[in-house]
Amino acid sequence: MALKSADALEKLFLLGKGGYGRQYFRVYKCKDKTTGIEYAVKELDNIQLKERFDSEAKAMGPLLICSFQNDISMSLVMPFIPGQPLYKCIWNCTKFTESFAKLCAFQIAIAIDDVHKRGFIHRDIKSGNVLLTRDGTCHLIDFGFAKSKSTRASSLCGTAYAMAPEVFLRQSYGPEVDWWGFGILLYEMVHGCPPWPYKNEGSTRAYFDSILEIIVVCSGLLAIDPNKRYGKNILHHPWFENLNVKNPKVVSGTELEACFKHLDVAGIDSAESITSAENLLFAGF
Numbered sequence: 442m443a444l445k446s447a448d449a450l451e452k453l454f455l456l457g458k459g460g461y462g463r464q465y466f467r468v469y470k471c472k473d474k475t476t477g478i479e480y481a482v483k484e485l486d487n488i489q490l491k492e493r494f495d496s497e498a499k500a501m502g503p504l505l506i507c508s509f510q511n512d513i514s515m516s517l518v519m520p521f522i523p524g525q526p527l528y529k530c531i532w533n534c535t536k537f538t539e540s541f542a543k544l545c546a547f548q549i550a551i552a553i554d555d556v557h558k559r560g561f562i563h564r565d566i567k568s569g570n571v572l573l574t575r576d577g578t579c580h581l582i583d584f585g586f587a588k589s590k591s592t593r594a595s596s597l598c599g600t601a602y603a604m605a606p607e608v609f610l611r612q613s614y615g616p617e618v619d620w621w622g623f624g625i626l627l628y629e630m631v632h633g634c635p636p637w638p639y640k641n642e643g644s645t646r647a648y649f650d651s652i653l654e655i656i657v658v659c660s661g662l663l664a665i666d667p668n669k670r671y672g673k674n675i676l677h678h679p680w681f682e683n684l685n686v687k688n689p690k691v692v693s694g695t696e697l698e699a700c701f702k703h704l705d706v707a708g709i710d711s712a713e714s715i716t717s718a719e720n721l722l723f724a725g726f
Contacts, residue, residue: 443507444473444506444507444518446509447482447509447516449473449474449475450471450472450473450474450480450482450518451471451472451473451474452469452470452471452482453469453470453471453472453479454469454470455467455468455469455470456468456469456470456481459583459585465485466483466484466485466585467483467484468481468482468483468484469481469482469484470521471521479521480506480518480519480520480521481518481519481520481521481522482516482517482518482519483516483517483519484514484515484516485514485515485516486513486514487514490515491510491515493585494508494515494517496561496584496587496588496589497517497584497585497587498517499559499560499561499587500556500559500561500563500584500587501517501519501584501587502555502556502559504519504520504580504582504584505517505518505519506518506519506520522572522574522580522582523574523575524572524573524574524575524578524580525572525573525574526568526569526571526572526573527545527568527569527571527572527573527579527626527630528567528568528569528629530573531568531629531630531633532633535633536630536631536632536633537630537631539631542627542630542631544577545571545573545579545630546623546626546627546630548578548579549566549571549579549581549623549626550623552579552580552581553566553581553619553620553623556581556584556587556619557590557616557619560589560590560591561584561587561588561589561590562587562588562589562590562594562615562616562618562619563581563584563586563587563619563622564586564587564588564594564598564599564608564618564619565583565585565586565598565599565600565603565622566581566603566619566622566623566625566626567600567602567603567622567625567626568626568629568630569583569600570582570583571626586598586599590615590616593613593614593615594613594614594615595611595612595613595614596611597609597611599618599622602625602635602637602638602639603621603622603625603626603635604618604621604622605617605618605621605622606621606653636655637651637655654679654680655680657680658671658675658678658680661675661678662675
């Protein structure tokens with residue numbers, strides 16, 4: 442039986458919340474008062490963002506069951522998916538095996554392609570926006586930044602560590618940005634953490650500039666053609682410009698101390714503990 446109004450739903454508890462700039466939304470777990478069927482309901486108390494909500498609803502496709510609207514708020518009703526965010530799954534496993542990552546990645550790629558076929562760009566592909574259920578199914582969620590791909594976008598949106606270069610640079614962009622985010626996600630699955638920290642310690646531009654430098658360095662080192670691959674000239678790359686070639690040791694710092702925090706006097710690891718790479722998974726959450 443179809444839901445006729447938001448009044449037919451009973452709120453059970455808050456699943457999460459977020460925002461679009463200064464406008465905030467909430468996602469609740471709810472149930473139909475008559476049938477007991479459970480749903481996830483996204484609410485926004487700002488009718489001025491109707492165009493954004495309409496785009497989100499269309500981008501969701503079959504994930505959207507129905508929507509409600511009154512003079513002051515809007516609600517999107519979705520199936521309740523009892524899954525675990527993929528970033529938590531990665532942390533629990535330390536990292537995924539290649540075969541398991543491949544299965545997850547294939548499902549996520551299909552989901553991204555489906556969004557594009559519906560005429561939209563997701564614009565926030567990341568491990569926090571994928572739910573993994575106990576039957577091994579990956580579900581792409583949170584279409585709050587979705588935009589029609591009929592016109593090129595140029596606004597800065599998404600999550601910093603997973604943003605494509607053209608987004609950071611405020612250039613015109615299209616569906617390709619979702620595949621960049623997918624690449625970051627795939628790396629995260631097989632390595633246990635993204636190729637750079639989740640957390641942005643400084644300005645967005647400075648953060649991205651540092652990422653670009655790392656990409657350039659890694660690309661030079663991993664060139665297929667050995668004649669184009671970096672050699673000892675890497676020592677003169679601008680990325681290393683502030684380091685002393687004659688004395689490159691790390692002299693002090695909390696990160697150096699953390700490396701030896703759980704070692705006994707013989708230099709043997711005395712207890713299993715979370716690694717510094719795994720610690721990155723908590724940054725920003």
